[in-house]
Amino acid sequence: MAQNQVKTHGKGANGAQSKEQIHLSFGHQRGPRKDGCQRAGQARVVDLFAGAGGLSLGFERVGFPVIAAYDCWRPAIDCYRLNFEHAVHKFDLLNVNEAIDHISGYKPDIIIGGPPCQDFSSAGKRREGKNADLTSAFASIVVGCNPKIVVMENVPRARASGTFRNAHRKLAQHGYDSFQTVLDASLCGAPQIRKRFFHVAWKPDSGRSLHDLAEYFCAALSTKRLTVRDYMEDELDIEHYYRHPRNYSRRGVFSIDEPSPTIRGVNRPVPPNYRGHPLDTAPVASVRPLTTYERSRIQTFPKSWKWKPHSAKTDSEQLVGNAVPAEMGRFVAQGVAQTLL
Ligand SMILES: C[S@@+](CC[C@H](N)C(=O)[O-])C[C@H]1O[C@@H](n2cnc3c(N)ncnc32)[C@H](O)[C@@H]1O
Numbered sequence: 001m002a003q004n005q006v007k008t009h010g011k012g013a014n015g016a017q018s019k020e021q022i023h024l025s026f027g028h029q030r031g032p033r034k035d036g037c038q039r040a041g042q043a044r045v046v047d048l049f050a051g052a053g054g055l056s057l058g059f060e061r062v063g064f065p066v067i068a069a070y071d072c073w074r075p076a077i078d079c080y081r082l083n084f085e086h087a088v089h090k091f092d093l094l095n096v097n098e099a100i101d102h103i104s105g106y107k108p109d110i111i112i113g114g115p116p117c118q119d120f121s122s123a124g125k126r127r128e129g130k131n132a133d134l135t136s137a138f139a140s141i142v143v144g145c146n147p148k149i150v151v152m153e154n155v156p157r158a159r160a161s162g163t164f165r166n167a168h169r170k171l172a173q174h175g176y177d178s179f180q181t182v183l184d185a186s187l188c189g190a191p192q193i194r195k196r197f198f199h200v201a202w203k204p205d206s207g208r209s210l211h212d213l214a215e216y217f218c219a220a221l222s223t224k225r226l227t228v229r230d231y232m233e234d235e236l237d238i239e240h241y242y243r244h245p246r247n248y249s250r251r252g253v254f255s256i257d258e259p260s261p262t263i264r265g266v267n268r269p270v271p272p273n274y275r276g277h278p279l280d281t282a283p284v285a286s287v288r289p290l291t292t293y294e295r296s297r298i299q300t301f302p303k304s305w306k307w308k309p310h311s312a313k314t315d316s317e318q319l320v321g322n323a324v325p326a327e328m329g330r331f332v333a334q335g336v337a338q339t340l341l
Helices: 054-062 074-083 096-104 130-145 156-160 162-173 210-220 228-232 292-298 313-322 326-340
Strands: 002-008 021-026 045-048 066-071 087-090 110-113 149-154 177-184 195-202 240-242 253-255
Touching: 045 054, 045 130, 054 066, 054 110, 054 326, 066 074, 066 096, 074 087, 074 313, 096 130, 110 130, 130 149, 130 162, 149 156, 149 162, 149 326, 156 162, 156 177, 156 195, 162 177, 162 195, 177 210, 177 326, 195 210, 195 326, 210 326, 228 292, 292 313
Parallel strands: 045 066, 045 110, 066 087, 110 149
Antiparallel strands: 002 021, 021 177, 149 195, 177 195, 240 253
16 A cells, blocks of 8 residues: 655645644545536435534535434433434443444444544553544444445544554554544634544545546645634624633633634633733633633534533533534545545
């Protein structure tokens, strides 16, 4: 299997992608890019570790029928069920054999999913623990179900993990070619600096190539980061807001005329001991944190998305922060539809 680095995203001053490269590993390359969007409607998609459904929603926005979703956390199941018509199953995906039996019944053409990432994340512990096992479970479920296309999302750090390398190897041994990239949501239609790793694997088909997908992403990425105001226009009644920093060497006050920092799973009030930071865009005394709803809008969920009544506020905050921004999901799904179908 050849390893190729295809193209560097060179995006200048706004380019979060400038140091990132697209990685392909494949047995062959062939074929021009095709418009396969109309065929998205026939490709059956199953979402694993579905959470609130940000990735599902992105695929649906392109016209893919998402036919089932799986998660093991009750607030995620409740939220997902409130917002989608297709089935969502409460299921521990560590039970790989049971999962394969259940998911195979749907005959998915595409499996998508974001196995939990805390063990890889800079916010979490560095040791590859139980959550990393879920990446292995994802790969085992995929090879057991044998879909044509796989899309896995995770934090960039996951790419360097042993668990991910094993998962990649397992997919390759079962005939999947693969494509890896780190994308920044603010260049993919969401007003937020959020870098995420995407691994697309597929069973090679005549006339199409992962090179086309790599080229599609390079061409489709925006050259300018989307700001909160660009996306939300006059929806917010504020110009600046507070987002609690990980430590006080970082700022906590942001303007809506820039992309939001990464929406995380917790949302803290302004603490009395926050003294301000030289890079704050406004005095801290004049700002408030964003609400759960406002944060969900920055994650590009629609205004009509239902986060309650079933979930506690902290659960909703977690669901919002865990999600793939729907527009980022759409960006990736559009690439798959345009080049692999
Ligand atoms: C990063 S979130 C996924 C976010 C989702 N892709 C989205 O866009 O909204 C990971 C999800 O995996 C679920 N999860 C964790 N362990 C699991 C397990 N053993 N089986 C099934 N789901 C699990 C969590 O409940 C969580 O909702």
